[in-house]
Amino acid sequence: MRLIVSFAQGFVSILKGMAITFLNLVGRRKITLQYPYQRPNVSPRWRGIFYLPYNDEAGRINCVGCTLCAQACPTGVITMTKMGAGKHASVNAFTMDLGRCMFCNLCIEACPFDAIHMSTRFELASVDRGVSLLTIDKLAQGGADAVERTKRTIEAALEQEAAAKAAAAAAKAQAAAGAQAAEGADA
Amino acid sequence: MTAMQPAVGASTSSDMTINLGPQHPSTHGVLRLMVALDGEYVKSCRPVVGYLHRGLERMMAARPYRQSVPFTDRLDYCASLNSNLAISQAIERIGGMAVPERAQYLRVMLCEMNRIASHLIFFGTYAADIGATTAFLYAFRERERLLDLLEAYTGARLTCNWIRPGGVASDMPEGYAQAVCAFLDGFLKELDAYDTLLTGNPIFRVRTEGVGIISPEKAIAYGASGPVLRGSGVNIDLRRTEPYDAYPRTQFDVPLRTEGDCLARYLVRVEEMRQSARIIRQCLREMPEGEHWGKQPKVFRPAAGEAYSRTESPRGELSIYLVSDGTANPVRVRVRGPSFVHLSMLPELVRGVKVADMIAILGSLDTVLGEVDR
Numbered sequence: 001m002r003l004i005v006s007f008a009q010g011f012v013s014i015l016k017g018m019a020i021t022f023l024n025l026v027g028r029r030k031i032t033l034q035y036p037y038q039r040p041n042v043s044p045r046w047r048g049i050f051y052l053p054y055n056d057e058a059g060r061i062n063c064v065g066c067t068l069c070a071q072a073c074p075t076g077v078i079t080m081t082k083m084g085a086g087k088h089a090s091v092n093a094f095t096m097d098l099g100r101c102m103f104c105n106l107c108i109e110a111c112p113f114d115a116i117h118m119s120t121r122f123e124l125a126s127v128d129r130g131v132s133l134l135t136i137d138k139l140a141q142g143g144a145d146a147v148e149r150t151k152r153t154i155e156a157a158l159e160q161e162a163a164a165k166a167a168a169a170a171a172k173a174q175a176a177a178g179a180q181a182a183e184g185a186d187a
Numbered sequence: 188m189t190a191m192q193p194a195v196g197a198s199t200s201s202d203m204t205i206n207l208g209p210q211h212p213s214t215h216g217v218l219r220l221m222v223a224l225d226g227e228y229v230k231s232c233r234p235v236v237g238y239l240h241r242g243l244e245r246m247m248a249a250r251p252y253r254q255s256v257p258f259t260d261r262l263d264y265c266a267s268l269n270s271n272l273a274i275s276q277a278i279e280r281i282g283g284m285a286v287p288e289r290a291q292y293l294r295v296m297l298c299e300m301n302r303i304a305s306h307l308i309f310f311g312t313y314a315a316d317i318g319a320t321t322a323f324l325y326a327f328r329e330r331e332r333l334l335d336l337l338e339a340y341t342g343a344r345l346t347c348n349w350i351r352p353g354g355v356a357s358d359m360p361e362g363y364a365q366a367v368c369a370f371l372d373g374f375l376k377e378l379d380a381y382d383t384l385l386t387g388n389p390i391f392r393v394r395t396e397g398v399g400i401i402s403p404e405k406a407i408a409y410g411a412s413g414p415v416l417r418g419s420g421v422n423i424d425l426r427r428t429e430p431y432d433a434y435p436r437t438q439f440d441v442p443l444r445t446e447g448d449c450l451a452r453y454l455v456r457v458e459e460m461r462q463s464a465r466i467i468r469q470c471l472r473e474m475p476e477g478e479h480w481g482k483q484p485k486v487f488r489p490a491a492g493e494a495y496s497r498t499e500s501p502r503g504e505l506s507i508y509l510v511s512d513g514t515a516n517p518v519r520v521r522v523r524g525p526s527f528v529h530l531s532m533l534p535e536l537v538r539g540v541k542v543a544d545m546i547a548i549l550g551s552l553d554t555v556l557g558e559v560d561r
């Protein structure tokens with residue numbers, strides 16, 4: 001008797017389960033994506049591959065080479081060399097080794113100039129290790145061109161600054177010489 | 188061949204040692220179980236851990252305090268936000284940081300969302316362990332929607348790293364509360380369907396009822412926590428007994444079962460998902476306006492001392508102990524994870540049971556190897 005009851009119960013539970021699976025079969029949109037042909041729309045906050053935004057107005061990338069991001073990184077992903085000085089500074093090398101990166105967002109939060117961002121690109125797989133080493137040409141928004149333009153902007157600004165300084169120094173020297181001459185005339 | 192040696196495969200050589208794992212679907216990670224079998228029965232079982240050892244505690248101790256948060260993502264990777272919370276709390280305690288009220292609600296909401304995601308993994312993989320693949324697919328479908336929500340908030344699906352010392356890294360994106368509520372509405376309905384599919388299934392019940400019984404005394408003696416402890420009738424939930432963040436201001440029930448078997452642990456987790464949904468709704472409703480992240484000191488050098496934070500992760504008590512000597516890096520970081528403790532109960536639990544029951548028992552403990560090995 002017990003056997004029959006448990007058999008009946010099992011049978012009913014199978015029917016119930018089948019009803020649910022059937023409802024799911026007919027009453028639902030497919031939720032899977034055929035990946036290489038279809039790509040997911042990731043959220044705008046997605047933490048994907050990095051880029052250094054290019055500032056069109058200023059004609060340069062925002063980064064000033066302050067190394068704050070490199071200091072904030074727990075795994076030492078970021079290395080850079082600074083170019084320029086003072087107000088007119090940027091980087092001429094900025095390398096990220098994505099093989100070590102955790103996409104933790106700490107570098108982005110550390111940057112005071114909003115100069116490093118994460119994009120929604122997420123396809124990192126490659127057959128070559130070198131691909132995960134992102135140089136500045138790959139990182140800068142606008143590629144090597146943007147880097148070149150940044151370099152020119154910085155150099156021009158530095159030259160201008162130097163010229164202004166030289167002019168100021170010359171003016172000062174002239175003024176000093178004039179004053180001396182005046183002193184001489186007095187004496 | 189001498190007469191003393193039994194022939195290979197002869198039934199007289201009753202003992203056989205087999206290795207389950209380190210690559211085995213039922214061990215949920217790289218866990219190796221050395222099992223001595225007498226026919227279908229387990230004579231002894233020795234878990235071999237350490238395949239996933241990365242030295243996380245040492246890595247965290249070698250870095251400034253706030254840089255250790257992303258490493259905790261890799262502890263319990265099914266519930267990264269809960270691990271983030273544990274370390275953030277420890278750092279807040281050692282540095283005396285305050286958390287804005289809105290951030291407390293955001294944290295609780297995120298943690299509970301991650302708890303549901305984690306329990307859905309348990310639900311799905313446990314069903315799959317026992318042989319019900321359909322429930323596995325359904326659970327992962329729901330979890331996928333939840334991960335999409337986490338992605339919309341934090342930008343990452345698994346290693347979120349969004350709860351930080353002193354708050355939460357960002358506020359909710361626009362329209363997030365509605366999206367979460369819509370998900371919860373659908374999810375609770377699904378959960379009822381799962382109950383019909385799995386909980387009410389006589390085969391599932393036969394496989395889990397009365398299997399792997401943990402008495403309350405044994406659970407306490409081993410230091411079990413979370414659903415394993417509450418499945419044995421010990422009513423301890425750190426969200427209740429030592430409430431933190433916004434938990435004192437939320438109402439929820441702590442599910443409790445007294446049977447102590449696999450089914451009890453399963454039922455506790457399923458019920459916890461419902462309670463988590465309740466907590467998330469309350470958080471969304473009662474969340475005050477305000478800051479999500481308090482002002483942060485530029486350099487963080489806490490005074491010499493120590494701090495201990497206990498949190499209720501989906502698997503149990505996840506605690507972090509920090510020792511500071513006044514410099515920018517901690518001297519010692521120690522993680523007390525629930526999975527390690529639960530795994531240490533396994534040899535005793537599986538002695539004398541059948542192999543298939545051993546899988547059921549291991550699954551019901553819901554261990555995550557990332558946190559066992561650290």
Ligand code: SF4
Nearest residue numbers: 073101102104105107
């Ligand atoms: S995301 Fe994290 S690991 Fe990656 S470069 Fe930034 S700070 Fe370093």
Ligand code: SF4
Nearest residue numbers: 063064066067069111
């Ligand atoms: S990206 Fe930002 S933080 Fe990093 S060096 Fe450039 S300006 Fe500094």
